[in-house]
Amino acid sequence: MTATKGLEGIVAAKSSISSIIDGVLTYQGINIDELAEKATFEEVAYLLWHGKLPTQSELDGLIAELSEYAAIPEEAIAGLRLYPKGSNSMAALRTAVSSLALYDGEANDMSAAANARKAVKLQAQLPTVVAAYARIREGKEPVAPKKGVGIAHNFLYMLTGEEPAAVAVEAMDKALVLHADHELNASTFAARVTVATLSDIYSGVTSAIGALKGPLHGGANEAVMVMLDEIGSLANVESYIQGKLDNKEKIMGFGHRVYKNGDPRAKHLMQMSRQLGELNGDMELYEMSIKIEDLVTGQKGLKPNVDFYSASCYTMLGIPRDLFTPIFAISRVSGWSAHILEQYQDNRLIRPRAEYVGPVDQRYVPIAERG
Ligand SMILES: CC(=O)SCCNC(=O)CCNC(=O)[C@H](O)C(C)(C)COP(=O)(O)OP(=O)(O)OC[C@H]1O[C@@H](n2cnc3c(N)ncnc32)[C@H](O)[C@@H]1OP(=O)(O)O
Numbered sequence: 001m002t003a004t005k006g007l008e009g010i011v012a013a014k015s016s017i018s019s020i021i022d023g024v025l026t027y028q029g030i031n032i033d034e035l036a037e038k039a040t041f042e043e044v045a046y047l048l049w050h051g052k053l054p055t056q057s058e059l060d061g062l063i064a065e066l067s068e069y070a071a072i073p074e075e076a077i078a079g080l081r082l083y084p085k086g087s088n089s090m091a092a093l094r095t096a097v098s099s100l101a102l103y104d105g106e107a108n109d110m111s112a113a114a115n116a117r118k119a120v121k122l123q124a125q126l127p128t129v130v131a132a133y134a135r136i137r138e139g140k141e142p143v144a145p146k147k148g149v150g151i152a153h154n155f156l157y158m159l160t161g162e163e164p165a166a167v168a169v170e171a172m173d174k175a176l177v178l179h180a181d182h183e184l185n186a187s188t189f190a191a192r193v194t195v196a197t198l199s200d201i202y203s204g205v206t207s208a209i210g211a212l213k214g215p216l217h218g219g220a221n222e223a224v225m226v227m228l229d230e231i232g233s234l235a236n237v238e239s240y241i242q243g244k245l246d247n248k249e250k251i252m253g254f255g256h257r258v259y260k261n262g263d264p265r266a267k268h269l270m271q272m273s274r275q276l277g278e279l280n281g282d283m284e285l286y287e288m289s290i291k292i293e294d295l296v297t298g299q300k301g302l303k304p305n306v307d308f309y310s311a312s313c314y315t316m317l318g319i320p321r322d323l324f325t326p327i328f329a330i331s332r333v334s335g336w337s338a339h340i341l342e343q344y345q346d347n348r349l350i351r352p353r354a355e356y357v358g359p360v361d362q363r364y365v366p367i368a369e370r371g
């Protein structure tokens with residue numbers, strides 16, 4: 001038995017949710033470029049869950065259902081208030097989502113209908129949790145979700161307590177579309193491994209949030225912003241990046257396990273970064289990002305991934321950098337839950353093998369004889 005480090009290239013599941021073939025990403029066979037331009041996030045969530053785009057009445061039904069479930073139980077809000085000040089926002093989200101199971105009477109109901117309902121509940125409630133936590137830690141009261149608006153709108157509204165500008169809603173919605181699903185990425189795999197034991201959907205999503213948190217995966221968007229903040233200005237880009245490359249340090253937001261010729265989502269976020277810069281009358285973050293891309297691609301051949309330009313976009317939308325990865329989760333919970341439902345439909349325990357490389361032929365040594 002020979003292990004493949006990081007399971008690179010191993011096909012570990014059959015899935016009909018999203019595909020990456022020859023560098024082209026599709027959700028249910030629809031090119032991400034088309035969805036980014038035309039679809040709303042709610043349409044995409046429906047597509048991932050049901051395998052088809054919704055009719056107008058199906059979409060209205062989903063928006064109504066999301067509105068119905070968006071408020072989180074008072075006990076969960078009370079829990080958020082107890083988290084230590086300065087908690088990591090992804091750790092807080094992971095804990096809060098796990099706690100939501102305790103207040104859902106059907107958390108352990110494994111019927112298909114209950115699982116489909118819980119997928120919608122989780123999708124509805126993650127934005128509320130992230131926004132409520134962001135406010136509570138600043139000493140502000142959470143803002144109750146608004147009925148009848150989309151998730152992008154509602155999230156920005158609950159975060160700021162103000163009606164968001166149309167352009168901000170549009171940008172956020174597109175970002176959510178672009179992050180919704182991505183085949184068997186690490187967090188989705190974690191979710192599928194967890195539920196393949198026939199554990200519940202909350203356990204699967206909690207596992208997924210834990211996996212997304214890491215800087216080699218979703219956590220890279222925050223790490224990109226840390227880097228941009230450290231660089232500070234366009235004039236410092238070259239020396240900073242050159243220093244990192246000379247020291248063989250990783251540049252966050254670059255490289256990808258599957259895409260070797262570029263992540264198709266990055267160009268949409270790059271465009272959004274430029275547009276938001278123009279709107280804000282401040283192009284520096286965009287220009288710094290472009291210069292970083294030129295240097296890293298020029299010297300290492302590495303292309304930006306989905307996390308690179310999302311950092312400047314979210315910052316220009318006024319979002320604190322430690323909410324970037326939670327926002328990724330707000331979107332990706334659509335894909336996680338779609339994969340969880342797909343796993344339940346044709347389940348088999350996921351249990352690979354390890355190549356043993358430890359010592360052999362050892363004997364138990366009594367404690368008094370150990371050196
Ligand atoms: C939503 C997402 O999860 S997108 C990915 C987000 N993660 C990041 O942006 C973090 C930075 N990028 C990385 O760490 C990697 O490119 C990953 C984790 C995305 C992919 O990792 P892997 O497929 O295992 O590639 P691996 O890390 O083996 O890289 C291959 C080579 O490219 C180099 N490399 C890869 N990414 C980078 C980078 N961002 N900066 C500098 N060098 C890099 C590696 O050092 C390695 O070089 P070597 O062969 O000389 O040792």
Ligand SMILES: O=C([O-])CC(=O)C(=O)O
Nearest residue numbers: 181182184185186257306
């Ligand atoms: O697929 C991956 O490995 C990571 C990624 O880009 C994503 O999850 O969006």
